[in-house]
Amino acid sequence: xxxxxxxxxxxxxAANYLMNCCEKSGQVEVRGHFSNVSDxxxxxxSNTVDLIFLDVEMPGSNGFELLDQIAFSPKVILTTAKTEYxxxxxxxxxxxxxxxxxxxxRFMEALQKIQPSKETISTxxxxxxxxxxxxxxxxxxxxxxxxxxxxxGDYVKFVTIDGKKYITHNTIKxxxxxxxxxxxxxxxxxxIVNLHKIDDMRENLLFIKxxxxxxxxxxxxxxxxxxxxx
Amino acid sequence: MNxxxxxxxxxxxxxxxxxxxxxxxxxxxxxxxxxxxTVLKDYESLTxxxxxxxxxxxxxxLKAAVHKIxxxxxxxxxxxxxxxxxxxxxICVNVASLDVITKxxxxxxxxxxxxxxxxxxxxxxxxxxxxxxx
Numbered sequence: 001x002x003x004x005x006x007x008x009x010x011x012x013x014a015a016n017y018l019m020n021c022c023e024k025s026g027q028v029e030v031r032g033h034f035s036n037v038s039d040x041x042x043x044x045x046s047n048t049v050d051l052i053f054l055d056v057e058m059p060g061s062n063g064f065e066l067l068d069q070i071a072f073s074p075k076v077i078l079t080t081a082k083t084e085y086x087x088x089x090x091x092x093x094x095x096x097x098x099x100x101x102x103x104x105x106r107f108m109e110a111l112q113k114i115q116p117s118k119e120t121i122s123t124x125x126x127x128x129x130x131x132x133x134x135x136x137x138x139x140x141x142x143x144x145x146x147x148x149x150x151x152x153g154d155y156v157k158f159v160t161i162d163g164k165k166y167i168t169h170n171t172i173k174x175x176x177x178x179x180x181x182x183x184x185x186x187x188x189x190x191x192i193v194n195l196h197k198i199d200d201m202r203e204n205l206l207f208i209k210x211x212x213x214x215x216x217x218x219x220x221x222x223x224x225x226x227x228x229x230x
Numbered sequence: 231m232n233x234x235x236x237x238x239x240x241x242x243x244x245x246x247x248x249x250x251x252x253x254x255x256x257x258x259x260x261x262x263x264x265x266x267x268t269v270l271k272d273y274e275s276l277t278x279x280x281x282x283x284x285x286x287x288x289x290x291x292l293k294a295a296v297h298k299i300x301x302x303x304x305x306x307x308x309x310x311x312x313x314x315x316x317x318x319x320x321i322c323v324n325v326a327s328l329d330v331i332t333k334x335x336x337x338x339x340x341x342x343x344x345x346x347x348x349x350x351x352x353x354x355x356x357x358x359x360x361x362x363x364x
Binding site for chain 1: 253254261264265268269271272294297298301302304305
């Protein structure tokens with residue numbers, strides 16, 4: 001495994017220590033260290049990485065603001081001691097927390113969690129259906145039956161037109177590449193929606209059969225492009 | 231607290247949790263010296279931020295500033311100071327204004343100030359030690 005990463009951390013000693021851990025692991029290439037969100041965003045506007053080590057509390061802005069503004073979905077490891085970010089962490093598909101200072105062993109445990117998702121879905125993007133692995137069996141879901149897909153950390157939830165919910169081990173990032181582009185669009189780091197099922201859109205929310213789906217700033221332009229606006 | 235596991239004869243200040251340092255850096259004293267140097271480079275700006283937040287009466291900023299410096303003490307093995315920072319953060323959560331935490335603030339401020347002296351002394355000792363044994 002070779003992962004590219006950036007470190008967003010304003011405490012120099014913590015950043016240096018993290019860089020040392022990455023180098024020592026031989027598994028992570030540090031593409032940059034940024035001590036504020038603005039500089040990190042400038043870099044990520046023209047570069048992608050697999051992983052971000054992110055401090056949450058930084059001068060001028062919150063680390064989650066960075067995740068709101070980037071157009072792709074890297075893995076995230078928070079370097080903070082604050083559990084009050086747990087809800088946000090869930091929303092942003094954070095893989096782990098590292099409480100500073102952490103041991104190298106703890107760092108490696110966090111890296112272990114950054115594994116490619118298990119192959120729990122069988123499809124090709126031109127197909128009219130997908131198979132998902134849930135409850136020990138493969139279940140066929142027709143594209144037309146899926147309302148949206150929601151991230152649940154290392155799992156995703158498929159919500160279907162008949163009100164059923166199927167949970168499977170996978171990520172939005174992985175699914176984005178596998179589901180039919182004709183039917184589905186990622187509208188937020190935690191949501192892929194079936195474009196054919198959208199009832200209406202207000203501000204930064206999509207409504208699908210009574211479900212409110214947030215649209216991120218980064219994905220809003222894509223949504224407008226794909227909707228058949230006359 | 232001072233129960234050095236490393237194989238050579240460097241003796242840390244008794245305030246420093248050497249087992250904790252060993253868990254972070256092993257017996258890499260060159261790297262440890264780098265850590266102490268880096269910490270001292272940032273120390274003034276971190277403490278200035280605390281002082282400024284307090285003098286401007288901004289409780290939230292003060293809590294954030296103490297939170298920011300807190301792990302620094304862990305990196306140099308001053309785990310008791312790290313805990314005191316956490317305790318101060320907890321106090322900040324439960325008060326409405328800075329007036330009621332003046333004494334706590336002064337206590338923490340003194341601890342942070344004394345800690346700088348400890349870190350500086352350890353850095354000097356490490357420089358001498360490393361110049362002889364590496």
